Amino acid sequence: MNVKKMLLAVLIFLPSLAVAAGGDTPIPLDAMEPNLKDQASLQRGAKTYLNYCMGCHSLKYQRYQRTADDLGIPVDLMMEHMVFDSSAQIGSLMENSMSVDNAKQWFGSVPPDLTMYTMLKGGPDYFYTYMRVFYEDKTRPLGVNNLLYENVAMPHPLVELQGIQRKVCKEIPKLAANGGEMRTPLAGDPILVEQCGDELIQRGFSPLELVEGTGALTPEEYDQVIYDLANFLHYTADPSRLERERIGIYVLLFLAFFFVFTWLLGREYTKESH
Ligand code: HEC
Incomplete structure (x- = not known):
């Protein structure tokens, strides 16, 4: 067997290795089933994102206009109550003003843009788990740590909603x-x-336990907030998914319909050749 063939064989099997590596997380992921038809959930997710995350994490591959249109949010409502950047127009990309230098100085690490995040991590399960496993850790600079992402440099942005979790x-x-x-x-x-x-x-x-009375929401309500956020990020990672799937059904129906005529035509041709 020559070297070329061996290389080819390795290349063919590489993708399966990548998939296998994907399951390698310090704790098992909690599954969530995104639902892009649930506009109320997507709207709530967008609202939480713009309120709590946008200051640090941009969504720079997405525009406000597209988000408003896809999620059924009236433009004036969106600009008045959800967009806190005074220089942003409805047609703007969803950027923020945090510079890389500042971020490095403040957190020691730059908050990533999250437009494609769920795609990057192979689906929204990782995000759904990550946002629910922050815990108090006095040895860390920001006082929090994360079971899924050890020594994370991000503060827990929703601690007032979830409450403080401790490792017990x-x-x-x-x-x-x-x-x-x-x-x-x-x-x-x-x-x-x-x-x-x-x-x-x-x-x-x-290994985590919620300290009673430290959060504004019950655990179920908090899970719902994170579900909505994960749903929203699943949407931003591929905004045309619903539309594509809808068109896909018509394409398949068309092909099925077309097949009948192709088959009839084929029968006609073979008739002549016999
Ligand atoms: C005060 C700034 C700040 C806020 C607010 C903030 N983050 Fe972060 N976030 C960071 C930083 C800094 C990192 C990089 C952490 C690291 O790499 O250690 C990060 C990383 C992340 C990551 C990536 C983890 C990974 O797998 O690499 C996700 C997901 C995330 N944040 C989600 C959110 C969400 C959702 C919100 C809003 C509810 C939010 N963040 C609010 C600063 C922030």
């Missing part, structure tokens, strides 16, 4: 050598053992 140890059922849960012989109650950090994650438990 929890009592969970002890496992026997055969992998089953251990129970007391008479009553059959599970035998508990205290576990912390990675051991909890490996057993499928969250």
Whole structure:
């Protein structure tokens, strides 16, 4: 086997390696099913984004006009209540005024543009998980850390909504050598053992606990806020997805219809050649 063939074989299998690497996260991702038909959710996501994220993260591959049109937001409402950059026009790109130098000085790292973020991370699940696993960590410069992105240089922008989460140890059922849960012989109650950090994650438990009364929303309401944000970023990563899928159905219907005539024509041709 020559070198060329070997190279070709490696190249063919490279993409599958990339997919395999995608699943390599420190904690399992929580899945979310985006729904681009849910305009109310997309509108809420856009509102949260423009209120809480836009100061640091631009959406510079998207325009306000397109967002307003696609999400069914009246232009004057959008300009008055959702756009806080006084120099921005409805036709402007969704940029912000944070310079790279300032960002580096303030955070030690530049907040990335998030227009294509969900595409980059292989879907909105990563984002949905990332925004829900910030926790208090006094050893970090900003006082927070993140289970999915260790030593992240971003403050938790929604801490007032979610509340403070702390890393704790929890009592969970002890496992026997055969992998089953251990129970007391008479009553059959599970035998508990205290576990912390990675051991909890490996057993499928969250090592985080919400400090009561520190957030304005319940955990369910907060999850909904992040769902809407993830849905919105799923939209910005590919704004014409809905339209494309709609047209795709017509194209397939047309092909099916066209097939009948092509087949009839083909039959006509073969008739003559016999
Ligand atoms: C005060 C500035 C600031 C605000 C506000 C902010 N971020 Fe960030 N964000 C950052 C910085 C800085 C980073 C880079 C972190 C790093 O690389 O360590 C970042 C990184 C990220 C990342 C990328 C993580 C990765 O995988 O690389 C995401 C996603 C993100 N932010 C989402 C948001 C969302 C959503 C909001 C609004 C709810 C928000 N951010 C608000 C500063 C901010």
